[in-house]
Amino acid sequence: AKQTGSSSYLYYSREMNLRSLERLKLEGSLRHALDRGEFRLHYQPQVDLASGRITGAEALLRWEMPGHGMVPPAQFIPVAEETGLIVPIGEWVVDAACRQLRAWLDAGQAPVKIAVNLSPRQFSQNLPRTVLGILRAHDIPAELLEVEITESMLMHNADSVVAMMQEFAAAGVSMSLDDFGTGYSSLSYLKRFPINTLKIDQSFVRGIPRDANDSAIATAIIGMAKALNLKVIAEGVETAEQQDFLKSAGCDEMQGYRFSKPLPADPFAALLCASNG
Numbered sequence: 001a002k003q004t005g006s007s008s009y010l011y012y013s014r015e016m017n018l019r020s021l022e023r024l025k026l027e028g029s030l031r032h033a034l035d036r037g038e039f040r041l042h043y044q045p046q047v048d049l050a051s052g053r054i055t056g057a058e059a060l061l062r063w064e065m066p067g068h069g070m071v072p073p074a075q076f077i078p079v080a081e082e083t084g085l086i087v088p089i090g091e092w093v094v095d096a097a098c099r100q101l102r103a104w105l106d107a108g109q110a111p112v113k114i115a116v117n118l119s120p121r122q123f124s125q126n127l128p129r130t131v132l133g134i135l136r137a138h139d140i141p142a143e144l145l146e147v148e149i150t151e152s153m154l155m156h157n158a159d160s161v162v163a164m165m166q167e168f169a170a171a172g173v174s175m176s177l178d179d180f181g182t183g184y185s186s187l188s189y190l191k192r193f194p195i196n197t198l199k200i201d202q203s204f205v206r207g208i209p210r211d212a213n214d215s216a217i218a219t220a221i222i223g224m225a226k227a228l229n230l231k232v233i234a235e236g237v238e239t240a241e242q243q244d245f246l247k248s249a250g251c252d253e254m255q256g257y258r259f260s261k262p263l264p265a266d267p268f269a270a271l272l273c274a275s276n277g
């Protein structure tokens, strides 16, 4: 029994070492990824359900780790958050999105709104000043930028978060509440914060229309958004059945593979041209 115990301990610790080695390698590479220009943004269209027109896009971060290929954000964003690297990386995201918008405007393309994700770890008093500075540097109207925040951000330090959001709102930057329904925020948050849009999390969209609970939750979120005068977007829409259900339930917009995966800038611009004319 003693032997088994010690060998399973050895096995366990070897596995742990491998895992922390992988993690250290990832962290080391992530530290250089910005300097080495390894990040890209992909753009996923957001589509008006009534007209079928693209109203904007969510910018999603892509990282090609040398020798590894694409690392999914779900793997490297948590590491970026723990190490604080999310602050410069998050700034790069806003700058890259605004640089892209400027290139599209200069090329005479009809303007669309771009949404960027903000991590709770990026929150600081300086965040609105930084973001508004980037908008100004690229001469982008604030109305073309949206920031996506999660419920966990709202719960952090509610008063200073309200102040930060009011600065964004006053400047004309709109805000959406991401992954809605998955967090713990009370509904009173919706009144307290100057949110413009609710994004129904894809975990509820997945079961539509067959799963009665998912369908009821999505319908309730749409009803609540309407009552509070908020725009509502469904995430992760993959099928025609989901699209039809959401449209008849009164959902404003959809985002998901049903219409398009996240695309590099040029294919996104081509799709925009083809869809909106």
Ligand code: C2E
Binding pocket: 044, 059, 060, 061, 072, 073, 074, 077, 090, 093, 116, 117, 118, 119, 178, 179, 202, 235, 236, 237, 238, 255, 256, 257, 258, 261, 262
């Ligand atoms: P999210 O903000 O909820 O983004 C939506 C995710 O759903 C994206 O995954 C997108 O590619 C995926 N998706 C879109 N349509 C569908 C669909 O029809 N079906 C399915 N199954 N998935 C769909 P992605 O790009 O892997 O990003 C994962 C998460 O990483 C994001 O979730 C977001 O939380 C985070 N993330 C991505 N880019 C950034 C960034 O620039 N900054 C920060 N802080 N977080 C980011």
Ligand code: CA
Binding pocket: 058, 117, 148, 178
């Ligand atoms: Ca998002």
Ligand code: CA
Binding pocket: 178, 179, 199, 201, 202, 235
């Ligand atoms: Ca989301």
Ligand code: CA
Binding pocket: 179
């Ligand atoms: Ca999510």
